[in-house]
Amino acid sequence: MSFAGLLDFARKDVELPMNSPKELLQDLHSNFILKYEKDKNGYHYIMAEHLRVSGIYWCANAMDLTKNLDRMSREEIVDYVLCCRNSDGGYGPAPGHDSHLLHTLCAVQTLIIFDSLEKADADSICKYVQRLQQEDGSFCGDQSGEVDTRFTLCSFATCHLLGPLSVLNVDSAVRFLMRCYNTDGGFGTRPGSESHSGQIYCCVGALAIAGRLAEIDRDRTAEWLAFRQCDSGGLNGRPEKLPDVCYSWWVLASLSILGRLHFIDQSAMKTFIYACQDDETGGFADRPGDCSSFDNSQLHELSTLQFGVTVFQKIL
């Protein structure tokens, strides 16, 4: 064998432990969330303040999808979310924090889950989003001026959920997205940035909301996404990176939007996600073998849990 052949080591991946879970542990996951909620001081305090509204959305979404929403304190949550509104029309992650598009979208989504959207001022939210659009069509996440295609999705989704998308300059926003479209079929955070599964979800999602999917070569994008699946069944975010449960959501949701869900092996992916579950406490790890507290942030666990559950309830 040549020297070059020796260098051709296997692609990055993980092995699934023999004794890992083989089915969805739904009840354990609900309890995992309720453990926070049933704390006598309210679950939302436990989570890191700077991401609280997003955290609330992740919990509510997972509970909603598993038909456990009535076990949560609806009024308390809705009141809390409403308290995060700032005078600029946007929502921060917690009272007293600056507004941010990420939390504004999560606030709107949470209010919808709890049938309380009428309590929000749709008009001022849309105006807030509108003000964050830049001349080149891109969106800043907040007043600090960070531009990212994630924020285009947040803007489109927020305004779409509240009413007509036309409050935004959709054409220039789409032109900006297309400047982030790479020759490998993927999308990055900004023009020139590397393709990344999460960003593809944001851009493909935004194009879908705007009815502009025809702008891209769907097969090419879907092909790149199909190659995100590793032999373990898990999906990664970029070539030669380890698989991670959260990419099951980013990749699958994108493929689903593109109508190419069958490009990946769904049963292998299910096996991978099952194996990521913590069969003692509930919750998911990023990948099998990592304990779910590996990232040491409860919020990270909650978001991963939400991704895992959403994949099962919404896509498969």
Next chain:
Amino acid sequence: MDEFSSSPLYKDNADWKDVTPIYPSKNEEVAVKIAVTEDFIDAFAYFRAVLIKNEKSPRVMALLEDCIRLNPANYTVWQYRRVCLTELGWDLKKEMRYLDDIIQESSKNYQVWHHRRFIVELMGESAVCDELRFCSEVIREEEKNYHAWQHRQWVVRTFKVPLDDELTFALKMLLIDSRNNSAYNYRYFMLTLHDKTEDKDRINIEINLAKEFIQNIPNNESAWNYLTGLLITNGITSDSNVVSFVEDLYETTPEDKRSPFLLAFIADMMLENIENQTAAEESAERAKKLYKTLQSIDPVRINYYKHQSLLAQTMLIKSQTKVAAK
């Protein structure tokens, strides 16, 4: 910060006795104690107070450093720091040294990189050398760090760093790891920035580079994607050198050692042949055969290859209809 924090907690610090800390509500405080430490509660209580007082002072800068240390992802803290340092005429070089340390610890945090960009904008041209060096350090440490590559792109675009230096940097990274997708992307970014994507000579250099890396390690998704990307405007069969390179690689590699990327590339060439009506029937046959092989050597994508195989058939029928119509 040394001159202000003789005591570990702000509430015991004489320098802060003029400020009334704002604690979260009583209930919240109890609950928060479970998850976070006392110095977190303490520092953020003073941060809330400072925000309301709108105080901008060196001691606030020290407080903000503590808050950032406790939670580098809190963007309200970073935003306030920018307001303060602008108003105080803060020493920007000192701020950069501070950021060097923070980024080493939280290299995947969006806020730290955004803050860094803000400071570089204030410093202007004089910061470029150090910035490139800093990005190199982070990238050497963590070869696919998305933020570091992106920050480098911004520096290079904003301050018009020459093409060759940056191509060399990307090449160095590829020589360390030829599967580093970020480095290929960076090379392509540089070509775009300098309007070289239509420059035949430059594209040929890049094609040869991709071929070289593929020759060494054929099972390299990023190198194949790079090659395809370079050819995409005119089609992957448009360069006869590439076609013969790929066919040679196929012929000289034992059957059981052929990379799925090699087979998929040839299959794509066949699809293009059908499209161009170049030996459409034979090309369709070969594509289907290749997809069959791919189904067995790369089973996780079996459905994708089946889809492609059907596509080859559909394209053939379409092409035959076109010929008949003529």
